Amino acid sequence: MQSSQELDILQVTLNKAIDAIREELLTHNLPSLTTSAHTPHPLDDPHFIASPRLFEARKQALGSMGQLQNLLQVPFEKVLEQSLAIYDTACMDIVIRTGVLDMISDHPSTGCSITDISSALSLDPRKLTTILRYLAAQGWLLEKSQDNFCLSRAGLELRWGQNGRIWALTPRTKVAGSLFAMVTHSEWKMSSSPLHTAFQLAFETDLPVFEYLQQYPLDMEQWSGSVRAFGNFHQRALMEDYPWEKLTPGRFVDCGGGQGYLSVLLAKRFHNSSFVIQDLPEMVPIAHKNILRDPAAASIVHEGRLLVEGHDFFQPQPRAADVYIFKHIMHDWPDSACVTMLENVVKAGVFNPNARILIIDFVAFPSTYQTESEQDNSLERLNGSTNYDQPISPPMFMPANFGAASKAPLALGVHMLGLFNACERTLPEWESLIAAAGLVVENVKALRANTSVIECKVDPS
Numbered sequence: 520m521q522s523s524q525e526l527d528i529l530q531v532t533l534n535k536a537i538d539a540i541r542e543e544l545l546t547h548n549l550p551s552l553t554t555s556a557h558t559p560h561p562l563d564d565p566h567f568i569a570s571p572r573l574f575e576a577r578k579q580a581l582g583s584m585g586q587l588q589n590l591l592q593v594p595f596e597k598v599l600e601q602s603l604a605i606y607d608t609a610c611m612d613i614v615i616r617t618g619v620l621d622m623i624s625d626h627p628s629t630g631c632s633i634t635d636i637s638s639a640l641s642l643d644p645r646k647l648t649t650i651l652r653y654l655a656a657q658g659w660l661l662e663k664s665q666d667n668f669c670l671s672r673a674g675l676e677l678r679w680g681q682n683g684r685i686w687a688l689t690p691r692t693k694v695a696g697s698l699f700a701m702v703t704h705s706e707w708k709m710s711s712s713p714l715h716t717a718f719q720l721a722f723e724t725d726l727p728v729f730e731y732l733q734q735y736p737l738d739m740e741q742w743s744g745s746v747r748a749f750g751n752f753h754q755r756a757l758m759e760d761y762p763w764e765k766l767t768p769g770r771f772v773d774c775g776g777g778q779g780y781l782s783v784l785l786a787k788r789f790h791n792s793s794f795v796i797q798d799l800p801e802m803v804p805i806a807h808k809n810i811l812r813d814p815a816a817a818s819i820v821h822e823g824r825l826l827v828e829g830h831d832f833f834q835p836q837p838r839a840a841d842v843y844i845f846k847h848i849m850h851d852w853p854d855s856a857c858v859t860m861l862e863n864v865v866k867a868g869v870f871n872p873n874a875r876i877l878i879i880d881f882v883a884f885p886s887t888y889q890t891e892s893e894q895d896n897s898l899e900r901l902n903g904s905t906n907y908d909q910p911i912s913p914p915m916f917m918p919a920n921f922g923a924a925s926k927a928p929l930a931l932g933v934h935m936l937g938l939f940n941a942c943e944r945t946l947p948e949w950e951s952l953i954a955a956a957g958l959v960v961e962n963v964k965a966l967r968a969n970t971s972v973i974e975c976k977v978d979p980s
């Protein structure tokens with residue numbers, strides 16, 4: 520294989536993905552995509568679910584563009600871009616916290632001039648121009664005319680109340696800044712303890728993250744808001760792509776259920792089933808407040824089918840149930856802690872050996888490349904399909920994890936390392952962790968989201 524073919528094949532792969540995106544938008548009567556919209560595209564709504572082909576075509580397009588960038592960018596240019604990427608976050612943070620973004624958002628069609636923004640918010644126009652122009656190059660803003668900015672379609676996600684705004688405002692920079700010290704620490708560098716992380720170094724504490732947050736209710740609320748924002752992003756796919764009905768009627772326990780969004784949705788859909796949301800005692804009032812705000816959920820609480828209670832998943836499980844859910848829990852913990860959590864369910868006196876344990880988390884793939892020379896045509900195979908069964912296989916010159924298309928979950932893995940000494944896991948890594956708790960993986964259901972449902976049951980052997 521000559522290396523020049525890499526460019527040709529990536530071009531074909533990208534073209535196929537773009538053709539599929541165009542066709543899917545037309546088939547589903549969706550508006551064309553534009554960065555200069557004043558309202559979000561239906562695709563941007565967390566309640567919207569893309570057709571299987573559109574979902575996979577977007578992944579293929581983003582992966583191809585990342586591979587093309589790796590191919591075409593001059594290495595020193597890539598080094599510059601990477602080492603300065605820290606300013607992406609810094610600039611985004613500035614426009615949100617100073618109120619610049621909200622002011623621009625109030626003028627969707629005309630945009631705001633640097634002069635008007637600077638005088639309204641008492642900021643230096645020279646500094647603002649540098650920052651806003653950089654953000655426009657990153658796709659968050661549009662410079663409609665020189666020195667006049669409005670929000671781009673991506674920027675709309677940073678408006679007040681949006682999931683993106685909630686997620687972006689949760690601080691991460693201090694942890695990132697201490698990651699080097701964690702990895703090279705003279706005593707901790709080989710440790711997998713959640714007490715030996717960048718978090719402890721950054722916040723000068725001996726406490727693990729959740730215990731530290733318990734002392735600061737406002738930070739705890741901000742944190743749980745960002746978890747909710749992350750969950751909202753996966754919610755529709757989780758509800759649509761996983762066959763929940765096969766587990767009903769049933770008694771569900773949502774272990775570390777946070778604000779209880781998943782249980783509330785399931786309780787609304789399955790009137791024949793009951794749901795217990797367990798979390799740390801400090802989270803219980805937050806979850807209660809959230810549930811009681813929704814009249815339909817409040818009435819399920821009054822019916823007795825939905826309950827929030829304090830329970831530490833490092834203690835034996837007190838509830839008999841048919842299904843135990845651990846959603847976005849295990850990626851916060853090292854293997855030994857995950858095994859303890861699972862054992863606390865399986866070895867509890869109340870455990871029914873036929874019960875299922877669902878681990879809802881990211882299943883990571885390596886960055887390896889497939890070697891066959893054949894061009895993959897799985898996008899075409901998805902034409903007209905409505906059920907999401909399998910992700911497409913990576914085409915040539917595309918890593919198994921689709922490279923740039925997996926950047927967010929892989930970066931989240933690094934963040935989890937810095938916070939908890941945890942990691943995202945490949946399927947073999949999940950299987951060995953699950954086996955260590957005396958369980959086997961019965962099925963893995965991929966979702967139209969960066970998350971999967973790993974169904975486990977007691978190992979019959």
Ligand SMILES: C[S@@+](CC[C@H](N)C(=O)[O-])C[C@H]1O[C@@H](n2cnc3c(N)ncnc32)[C@H](O)[C@@H]1O
Pocket residue numbers: 729746747750774775776777778797798799802830831832833845846847848851
């Ligand atoms: C990343 S959040 C996931 C929340 C929820 N499952 C979801 O997907 O939205 C992790 C949750 O685990 C809870 N948690 C942490 N330590 C816990 C413990 N020892 N026992 C029970 N819950 C715990 C946190 O309070 C938090 O709500």
